[in-house]
Amino acid sequence: MAAGMFQPLTETAYAKINLALHVRRRRDDGYHELETLFAFVDAGDRLQVTPADRDSLRLSGEFAPLLAEEDGNLVLDALALLPRRHGWLVSLDKVLPVAAGLGGGSADVGAVFRLIGRTYGLPDHWHALASKLGADVPACVESVAMVGRGTGTELSAAPDDLAGCPVLLVNPRVPLPTGPVFKAWDRVDRGAMPEGSAREIALYGRNDLEMPALSICPQVGDVLAALGQTGAWLSRMSGSGATCFALYDSKAQRDAAKAYIEAKHPDWWQLAGALR
Template identity: 65%
Template structure:
């Protein structure tokens, strides 16, 4: 049996630049990954199958057309794989959940086959802009639409992180349409810590205009005194970074006590 975690993706910084000729926006983002997320298992089978379970399984409208099934179809592998996806991450949440699931499938097939095809990054990019970064699930810089990856010194590995989502899905498309179109400049240079602390998320205001409770989540996180609190991706999930497990646990308990309906996940940056 093969097992993988689809590590939750967060954008420690997300700078939206000029619009490209293809209609997409040029992006500069700092990807980071939490050491928890969806869980996938796979067994040998006569053909590829997918079963989705877990708290957020109902958020996947078409399990046979979802990105996990597409990932199975895009990579050569001997025989079939019966995959079970335990959907623990909320859908349309800024955590790259589907992309993380696809990345986990790539790693499972790598386990089974011994290696990935030489063109795995191109195959991953065809599934979604976040998928190439999610295959390795290590901190990196993403440019272009997010598929052009660059390594970065990760001096935040092991940092405690708390994820909070108000349980309101926020599709990416409307957030980009609500963005004010102002190019506020390039992402700063430096290590992961430097980019995170000196960067920004240009989609925060646009996402809050669509889902105002995001502002409440950020306020709640900042009240717990993390050294950084920010929205991830296009929302609605926000994160806080803490210097100790005790501080993070206190923050999680305080937010849960005041907002018991909100979803939380805690862990460490990989």
């Protein structure tokens, strides 16, 4: 296909948050048995695809240098798993912080899967392919509120009454890799995730990785304390941290919270949006 016949494709890699994350046990394979409520913000990294002789990746954005330091990239791994008629140059504008509990790499892969699905269609076993790339990836392909069980790959629909809810993400600009946080978990099963609507699960659930994350990165506590002053009806750490989120009843409340955080902590990263 000639380049002129191919309109550039664009897609957003929506930021993933865990409205609740219950860690039940450590499995024999080293992974952890989880119950989580995934939700997605209507903003994130941005991808653009143009035809190329071979698959390649071009990075830009504030957090691109951190990805450039890594040996590989999940976007290229995803392209290798999904056959197409032509090579793709993927331009990735890295808006989301790295090692931040937002599923950044998984969200990028989810966007690639959606782009390929729109262009060529996904194979019937796409879920298995996505799971090979990470436990969050199948949920990130869907990018709507989902309940995840097992390692997070066993998905079911969530009674979603939070679509459109104003949300603010805040990160203290401290990378927090997932592995050490799970290692610091005390292996105490504190009970199942509650049933009910997304709002009920969020309100009455918890994040079992919050305490181990705090033991490694005390700045998480600073973020949660600051968000607690902004009138949110819920604030919690996402995933393994260090990003925290706050949910609001109105956009005006969210925007006022963003301004408050900017004034108090101008060095922190923020993203304002709404749940999808």
